[in-house]
Amino acid sequence: MLEPRSPIVTILGHVDHGKTTLLDALRKTNVATREAGGITQSIGASVVTTKEGRGITFIDTPGHAAFKQMRSRGAQVCDIAVLIVAADDGVKPQTKEALEIIVAEKLPLLVCVTKTDLPSSDPDTVITQLEKEGILFEGSGGNTPLIKVSAKKNEGLEPLMEMIVLLSDMGEIKADSEADLDAFVVETRRDKRGSMASVIVRNGKLEVGEKILIDGEVSKVRGLFNSFNRPIREVLPGEPALVLGFEKMPPIGAKITGLKDELLDKHKTSSTKETATPTDANLVKLNIVVKAQTSGSLEALLSNLPSPVGVIASGVGDVIEADVFAAKSASDCRIFAFEVKVPTNIARLAATEGVEIEEFNIIYKFFERIDEVLKQGIEKEMGRAEIIASFPYENRKVAGCKMLKGRIGKEDNLKLERNGETLASAKIASLRKEKKDITEVKQGEEFGIILKPQLDFTIGDMLVSVSL
Numbered sequence: 309m310l311e312p313r314s315p316i317v318t319i320l321g322h323v324d325h326g327k328t329t330l331l332d333a334l335r336k337t338n339v340a341t342r343e344a345g346g347i348t349q350s351i352g353a354s355v356v357t358t359k360e361g362r363g364i365t366f367i368d369t370p371g372h373a374a375f376k377q378m379r380s381r382g383a384q385v386c387d388i389a390v391l392i393v394a395a396d397d398g399v400k401p402q403t404k405e406a407l408e409i410i411v412a413e414k415l416p417l418l419v420c421v422t423k424t425d426l427p428s429s430d431p432d433t434v435i436t437q438l439e440k441e442g443i444l445f446e447g448s449g450g451n452t453p454l455i456k457v458s459a460k461k462n463e464g465l466e467p468l469m470e471m472i473v474l475l476s477d478m479g480e481i482k483a484d485s486e487a488d489l490d491a492f493v494v495e496t497r498r499d500k501r502g503s504m505a506s507v508i509v510r511n512g513k514l515e516v517g518e519k520i521l522i523d524g525e526v527s528k529v530r531g532l533f534n535s536f537n538r539p540i541r542e543v544l545p546g547e548p549a550l551v552l553g554f555e556k557m558p559p560i561g562a563k564i565t566g567l568k569d570e571l572l573d574k575h576k577t578s579s580t581k582e583t584a585t586p587t588d589a590n591l592v593k594l595n596i597v598v599k600a601q602t603s604g605s606l607e608a609l610l611s612n613l614p615s616p617v618g619v620i621a622s623g624v625g626d627v628i629e630a631d632v633f634a635a636k637s638a639s640d641c642r643i644f645a646f647e648v649k650v651p652t653n654i655a656r657l658a659a660t661e662g663v664e665i666e667e668f669n670i671i672y673k674f675f676e677r678i679d680e681v682l683k684q685g686i687e688k689e690m691g692r693a694e695i696i697a698s699f700p701y702e703n704r705k706v707a708g709c710k711m712l713k714g715r716i717g718k719e720d721n722l723k724l725e726r727n728g729e730t731l732a733s734a735k736i737a738s739l740r741k742e743k744k745d746i747t748e749v750k751q752g753e754e755f756g757i758i759l760k761p762q763l764d765f766t767i768g769d770m771l772v773s774v775s776l
Contacts, residue, residue, distance in 0.1 A: 313483040314355065314363035314546030315476035316385060316508055318415075320406035321392030326422035326459055330392065331356075331366055333459040334469070353494055353508055353548030354535035358469045364476075365508065365546050367494065385492045385508055387481050388472060389415040394422050395429035395456070399437040407441055416475050418453050419443065420468060425458035483511045483545030489520065491564040494548070496557050496603040498625045501531070503554040507543070507564060514543040514551070519567040522558045526567060529553045557624060560603050594681055595641035597631050598622040599648050609646060609674060616682055627654050627665060635663045640688055642666060646674055655728060659770060662689045662713050665728055691716040691773040693749070695765055701758070704737075707765055710754050716773040717748045724763050725770040734759040 319327045334356045353367050367386060389410045393403055410417055419438060421431045435445065435454065444450020453471050457464030489512035493505045507514070514520070518529045531552035532540045543549040593616035600606035603624055610622060620641055621634040626649040635641040635658075642664040650658075650665055658665050668674040693716060697708030716722070718739045724731045738758040739746055749755045757771070 309486070310482040310484050312476075313481060313544075314365050315387045315472060315479075315481050316365045316367065316510070316546060317388045317390055317472055318367045318386040319390045319392055320409065322394070322397070322400035322402040322406075325392045325394040325397060325400075325403075327392050330420070330422060330457065330459045333462055333465055334366070353506055355547060356469070358473060359466075360473075362473050363546065364469065364472055365548055367508075367548075385494065385510070386415065387479065388418065388475050389413075390418050390420050390468075390472070392420050392422055393434050393438065395424045395431045395434055396426045397423075398430075398434050399441065404441060407443075416479060417443070418455065418468075418471055418475060419445070421454065421456045422459060424456045424463070425461050431456055481546075485513045485544050487512045489514060489518075489564060489566040491543075493522070493558050493560055493562045493564065496560060496624065497601060498557065501552055503552075503557045505551045505554060505558050506548065507551050508548045509543045509545050511545055512566065513545070514549065514564075516541050520564050521567055522554075522564045523562045525555070525558070527554050527558075557603060560607065594618070594678070595620050595635075595638045597635045597641065597643045599627050599631060599643065599645045600624060601647035605646060605671075608671065609644075612675065613678065614682070617678060626651065629654060629657060632658045632661055632663050636661050644668065644674065644677075646671070659692070659725075659728065660712060662692050662772075688775045689772055690714050690720065690775055691749075691751075693755075693771045695767055695769045695771065696754075698765070698767060704758050705762055705765075706756050706758055707771070708754070708756055709749075709771060711749050711751050713751055714773065715748055715750050716771070718746075720773040721775070722759065723772045723774055724759075724765055725772055726766070726768075731769075732763050734761060734763055736760070 319331065321327055331354065335354055353365060356364050356366060358364065389406075391403070391406055391410065393399060421434050423429060424431060439445070439448070443452050445452050445454050453475075455464055455468045455471055457468055459465070489509070491507050491509040491512075491514060494508055495506035497504050497506075514529065514532065516529055516532050520527055520529060529551055532543060533550040533552070534540050535548055537550070540549065595618045597620050598606065598609055599622070600609055601624070606622060606624055610619060613619065618638075620638045621631065623631075627643060627645050631643055632654060635643050643658070643666070645665060645667045647669055650667060655665060666677060668677070691711065691714030693709040693711045695707045696710050699706050699708065716736075716739075718736050720736065722734045722736065724734065736757060737760040739749070739755065740757075741749065741753065741755045746755070759765075
């Protein structure tokens with residue numbers, strides 16, 4: 309039997325316009341302060357209950373330009389869109405893009421002007437800018453509602469919730485919990501429990517132990533967790549949950565159905581699987597292995613890479629041994645790790661194999677580094693030595709080293725590295741082995757070296773010979 313269900317609401321807008329802070333105020337949690345760089349890095353879904361007991365499921369979509377795919381995907385599964393615009397900043401590129409998505413999906417729209425408590429707040433200018441984008445507000449010949457809020461002062465939150473409920477009632481959003489399952493994958497990640505998918509149920513219900521069909525694969529639901537990561541037994545229409553039980557990571561945006569729909573959906577799901585796009589080898593100036601915490605983040609990273617970058621391998625989860633050897637197999641390849649861990653043993657293996665690993669928590673830092681490396685040109689590592697001793701010699705500091713890989717010549721350009729990070733560049737003032745001047749050292753040999761300029765190295769640092 310059809311009954312009213314919780315509306316699924318997506319919050320869209322430009323970066324740093326207060327989306328996550330608004331949700332924090334609504335659900336009285338503190339997610340925003342944990343976001344790297346203040347940017348929501350993956351889609352989160354959570355339930356907020358009004359004082360009348362009505363549930364609203366919110367999807368917090370990232371505002372950064374690189375997360376276009378995730379933002380669009382969030383809109384595709386929701387019933388109502390809340391467009392966030394900061395009162396002190398106005399309409400920005402992602403504001404316009406979000407509006408295009410809302411129009412394309414024909415979603416009921418509610419505009420929320422945030423940060424109205426700031427001295428530089430100017431809601432009237434925001435309204436004028438939005439009207440130029442084609443939005444007609446209530447009271448001005450249109451029917452788009454507008455709510456002004458200050459999340460930090462808890463102002464305007466009740467009117468916002470009331471308006472969402474009103475739009476939900478007007479749209480007659482209903483579902484049947486006994487109907488066939490209709491759910492969508494919003495995000496995926498891998499943790500110690502296994503492959504997890506963030507899912508929202510639109511119709512039917514999802515239960516622990518149930519067999520489901522997703523992207524042509526049959527899986528059994530081994531666990532369900534609510535937005536507070538607490539175990540639950542079932543998920544009803546309009547509710548989000550984390551699902552455990554997938555043999556392999558499901559694709560984002562995939563539809564989830566009950567097993568009895570298998571024959572009907574098999575053809576549909578098989579036709580929507582993603583395929584890799586080869587990169588023109590003649591254009592590649594930088595090879596990388598990309599690892600990310602979630603599938604959504606990985607998609608955003610890969611789809612925004614410039615053409616001179618070749619992706620040797622990519623995946624979700626921490627950097628592992630296979631990633632190091634994948635990078636080693638390609639020319640001038642390094643590993644870019646986004647919001648994932650690099651275990652100590654893997655960092656040590658990478659150093660031994662001459663593979664650079666660079667770590668990032670903020671997406672624009674990732675792309676800034678890509679641009680920086682492309683502009684600098686690729687340095688090819690010729691040899692790597694570990695500093696195993698240090699002693700003075702005629703007011704200078706001598707590094708006693710052991711050659712781990714390749715070769716180092718007396719005229720080479722060197723980099724001093726510590727824990728995978730480049731500290732400085734130098735040339736060779738003196739290169740000696742067993743008190744004799746030499747011109748070159750090879751793998752396995754021990755030697756002494758004096759650098760110019762003098763560098764503040766420590767035992768355990770690496771000296772790397774590079775060709776520019």
